[in-house]
Amino acid sequence: MNTAGESTQSQVVVVMGVAGTGKTTVGRLLAEDLDVPYAEADAFHPPANVAKMSAGTPLDDADRAPWLDAIGAWAHGHADRGGVVSCSALKRAYRDRLRAAAPHLVFVHLTGDRALIGRRMAERADHFMPVALLDSQFATLEPLQADERGVSVSVAPGPRAVARRALAALRPGHAPVPSPVATPEATGEAPTGAASHA
Template sequence: MRTPPVVVVMGVAGTGKTTIGSLLATRLGVPYAEGDDFHPEANIAKMSAGTPLDDADRWPWLDAIGAWARGRAGLGGVVSCSALKRAYRDRLRSTAPGLVFVHLAGDRALIEDRMAHRRGHFMPTALLDSQFATLQPLGADEAGVEVDVSGAPEEITERAVAALRARLDPAS
């Protein structure tokens, strides 16, 4: 890829957005930002209590992520963000045009198992159903790729890099 894109690694909780986002940023030679770091404390408290966020909670969070992405335009970067609804991705694109999405997708049982075994995260497994209910996969008109989350993080990252290259630089 000639000019590094600004990539949003998206998907439901437990798909590996942080792990794959960090590895992808390293592979692309660009900075990584953890989307959860953009949440205000009130959002974290809500999710920690098992209460799903509503759109009013998400707009300022999405705007903060979009501002970071806009600042990386032409330089490249990777940020993790669930971006489950088309409206959320549209909000991000309105702040930072040209974003490319990597949708990490996989079997619900696999994702639930991964969530059950991770430590130090505020998103409880109980919210996984609400995440899947909210998820609107990428539309054909959205710049992005879907990547299966089965396998080791390095394998998933390689699939993401290959899919991005095919989508963004088909001549390579």
């Protein structure tokens, strides 16, 4: 990753993935480690979006457009200082929209299977997002493609390990091809996209 040889410190990192995958938890840890501001995607939703999800209806592209634009504006505004923002960014088109506002974004896709994420969501208290929407989140999800700057990290381990693995994957000079001592299985991370190959 870091094809341009940039320091992770001055990058804006988008922590993406389906609801309940740990974007908030891991995103905060990453921001702390990088010593950059953190922003929570849910804070950018218009109230109507929160009401819709709370009622058990998935958002559509039109609902997500102003939300993505608000997150893109935040990312653009933090391009110099760096930052970490959570955002499900489920579709390629959504990530394109974010990149249109902030071209140098790098994505950390947190991945986990439906059963694990469903359990974690069910245990999470005081959150508007119903577990019932998880199937639609997985159905909508389009993983990072080969030309997108980013890495995928499994959320099977605890949050600190996930954050550590994400940071390692983001570091300049990260091994482009998994070596025998650092396979995706061993590290819990699955490099994806052009960025992970730098």
